[in-house]
Amino acid sequence: MFMPPPTPPDANLLRGHLDLILLSIIQGPPKYGLEISKLAQDATDGYFDLKVGSLYPALHRLEKAGFVQGEFRSGPRSGSPVKAYTLTESGGRELAVRRAEFETFTQQLGRLWTRAGGMK
Helix, strand or coil: CCCCCCCCCCCCHHHHHHHHHHHHHHHCCEEEEHHHHHHHHCCCCCCCCCCHHHHHHHHHHHHCCCCCCEEEEEEECCCCEEEEEEHHHHHHHHHHHHHHHHHHHHHHHHHHHHHHHHCC
């Protein structure tokens, strides 16, 4: 059964959660930029379509903050060097904190919707 791709998220919503998205994807084995973008797309049926113009500045910001570490490696096809990213120890802690904050936020938003929806 054909399903059309989901409507992409509002740019501000994506921007507000981009670090959480990237940290979530980067945990595990090293991943390079375009691989990160493809994993985001594949895992969400195209909902998260990370553009180069926002992806690489965010990766550099996370690297500068010490949450990810980049290391040049030979590329998967051409052999040209690509920068592969891994989560640092502080990045793992940051990911845990951001996940907990997001879970609390979504739970409280659900409570608000339930209670406000019942009020007249």
